[in-house]
Amino acid sequence: MVCGIAKQLTTGAFMAWQTWGELSPGATIELWARASRPVSTAVFVIRAGEQRVFEIGSPPPYFEHSRFTNLWEQPLTVHLDPEQLEVSLAYHWHPESLPTQGIRLLPATGDSPEARPELHFSPPRQWMNDPNGLHYQDGHYHLFYQFHPNSSEWGPMHWGHAVSRDLFNWVHYPVFLHPEKNLLPLGATGGAFSGSACTGHDGRLRFYYTERLPAYDLHKDYREVQKRVIPAADGITPDAITTVISERPDGVDCDFRDPKVWYDDASEQYLMILGAALHGDPAVLLYTSRDGEHWHYRGPLYVAPPQFKDQGARCIECPDLLPLNGRWVLYMGFVGHQDPETGRHNLMYYQVGQFDPDQGFLPEGPLREVDFGTDFYAMQSFLADDRRLAIAWLFNWAFQKPPGSDYCGEMSLPRQLSLNAEKRLCMHPILSGLISRSLPLVAVSPVRFRPGDNPCLLTMQAADGDIRHFRIAGVDARQREWSVTLDDGLLRMVLPEDRGDIDYVHPLPRFSDLSLLYDRGIIELFVNGGSVCGTRRSYQLTELSSLTIDTTHAPEALSISAETLTCPQPGQ
Incomplete structure (x- = not known):
């Protein structure tokens, strides 16, 4: 080597x-x-x-x-x-040492001096966005992702690849997919866009993804086709790549991407959903196939209400449809959409309902936000030992990473998905296997902890449902701070980067519990059993001098604790 x-x-x-x-x-x-x-x-x-x-x-x-x-x-x-x-x-x-040592970067200069988040996955170098091809096989979690090897800014897309046994210690593998042709001499963008993994009825793994053919405008006049990949036996490289859908249905313009594919045992066929716009309205399209290669368009599975188009949504991206607790959950990203009341953009939404390949998706209940913080996009789910897990990209274009970084992009903590009794999507961070140590109080009025450089988890539990006010603040040595507040039924997140033009807020008429995980600039918030989630990424405040919780409620009304979290060494 x-x-x-x-x-x-x-x-x-x-x-x-x-x-x-x-x-x-x-x-x-x-x-x-x-x-x-x-x-x-x-x-x-x-x-x-x-x-x-x-x-x-x-x-x-x-x-x-x-x-x-x-x-x-x-x-x-x-x-x-x-x-x-x-x-x-x-x-x-080297193929013999790859499963344990992964790739080795050259020159051998080590990691960049900037502090990366400890618990959240990031690429070895350069740009990363959407998670792709997530699956669990033979005791290993596989994470593929959108990757640009030439810059820490977005560019022609490849698929990076990493493997883990515990979802925290990741081994970087070689780049798996490349653009169909080198786009740089053409002055074009495009490449191997997002897609998913599917295990067929024969037990063989295959991937489906979108290839954006050479494009010269980011918003129009490009062509996207769907491809199938059969990986080689070692899983390191593709064995065969085939275009399986090359033509768009009538009414669908250039946005036609992000296939999520699975095999449906009940109907003995493969199902594919795609993000698109149908006659200008954001939509999810349904395809079926008996062999996973020859696909038939069945029609729109979902068409967004007119206000999404009116509020700037170009199309739906990264749709997913999954069974949970006797229902089906459809979730999707609305690229270009901006909420007129808060200014938040590119939100992900979900809807609960019933699904049948012949009858389509029958909604039950309203469209809801997946994550009100918005630095949580392109979420993709997968099954692992009967658990439905999901990972998302922690970025939303509102704030750019400072120039000069060796890398750009992190993934969320893996989350386990479920539906509660009110048929709300609940997400719980996977923390099992991490090493936790309780943080002692350094003050009681207000409550204060000193986490140091380690990631930390703050937990709050209400004795009853009458908690109306609290303020959580993370402060660094330069007195910059982020905050999470509950005030008269509104839950709000504020970062040092915020300029006041976007309000990261969510209605919360009742409060029962909260878990807040902080990891070097990443805040992941889970409230009321994970039925309300908010995720933000700060590039200004990446270290905490103190974590303070201020509330007007009596100590017995709200229990508060904090702990540091560290990642165990492989095999520990």
């Missing part, structure tokens, strides 16, 4: 070059690189002694992916000219 910090060679024509060490037999190296300036000679070389066995010569001025596997019976040395070649991402891996 390639190892060691880059160092200069000292002889021959390689005086200004660097070496990345040795590539052992069977190991693979991958990199995305471009010329720093016009060059007509080799700028990246892999050698067996003095013999060149692989090189990148005359690289283009745009990033291009290269991959080499050492099929020799001896280690090979890896060299590059850092003055001539710009590398956005490079890593190496």
Whole structure:
């Protein structure tokens, strides 16, 4: 395997070059690189002694992916000219050590100095958005995700891949999917957009995803097709990729994406739902198939009320339809939508009802918000040992990460989904396996804790349902703060970044309990048994000097406790 910090060679024509060490037999190296300036000679070389066995010569001025596997019976040395070649991402891996060690980034400079959240998944480097292809197989959780290897900003989409046994310790795997063609020389966007995993009636895993063909406008005049992927036996690379839906139904414009697919045992067929807009109204479309390859359009499963289009929603993205407690839950993101009362945008909504492939979706009850904080998008669910779990992307474009970061994007904590007696979607964070330690009180009026650098969990439990007022504040050493308040039936979240033009608020006429998890700028809030959730991401306040709870209620009316949470080491 390639190892060691880059160092200069000292002889021959390689005086200004660097070496990345040795590539052992069977190991693979991958990199995305471009010329720093016009060059007509080799700028990246892999050698067996003095013999060149692989090189990148005359690289283009745009990033291009290269991959080499050492099929020799001896280690090979890896060299590059850092003055001539710009590398956005490079890593190496060996199939034998990949399940435990994952990929190894190059150069071996370690993590960036910025403090990443400890409990929340983030990419090794560069940009990440929607979770994709979530599934649980042979005791391992698989997380695929939208990934741009060339920048910490959004760009041509790939699928990253990570694997975990406990949902907290993740091993980074090689990039799984690439755009159909390199979009950069075309000056285009697109690539391997979001999709899902499906285990068929034959027990074989396959993936379905949207390919956005080369596009030159982010909002119009692009084409999206649906593809099926059969993974190779090792699960590291695709074995076969087939376009299964290439034409849009009548009334559907360019937005036609994010397939969620599952096999329905009752009707013995595959079902697919897609996000789209039908005659301009955000919609979810239903397809069926007997073999998972030949699909038939059955019509719209859901069409949004007219106000969504009027309030800017272009289409529905990332829909999901899942059975819970004897009902079905349809949830979806409304991209472009802005709530006129609060200014919040791109909210996810859900609706509970009945579903039959022939009868469609029959709603029971109103459309409700999935998460009122809005930094919670593209949620995707999956089954793991009869538990319905879900993960979402913690970003919503309202606030950008400061420039210069090595990465951008985190995932939510995994949440277990259920329906309560009122048929409300409830989400509970998966915390089992984490190491918890109680935080002592440092003051009692108001209640105050000092969490330090560790993630922390605040828990509040009401003795009765008459709690009307409290204020939770997290403060850093520079006296910047975020807050969560309940005031006369309104639950509100405020960050230092907020300018007052967006109100992150939710009606809460009755309060019973609260769990608040804080992890280096991420706040995940679960209220009333998880039936009300709010998620925010702050890039300004990432460390806590104190956590304060101020309330006018007597101590016996509201029990309050806090604890730190740390992630156990693998195998611990």
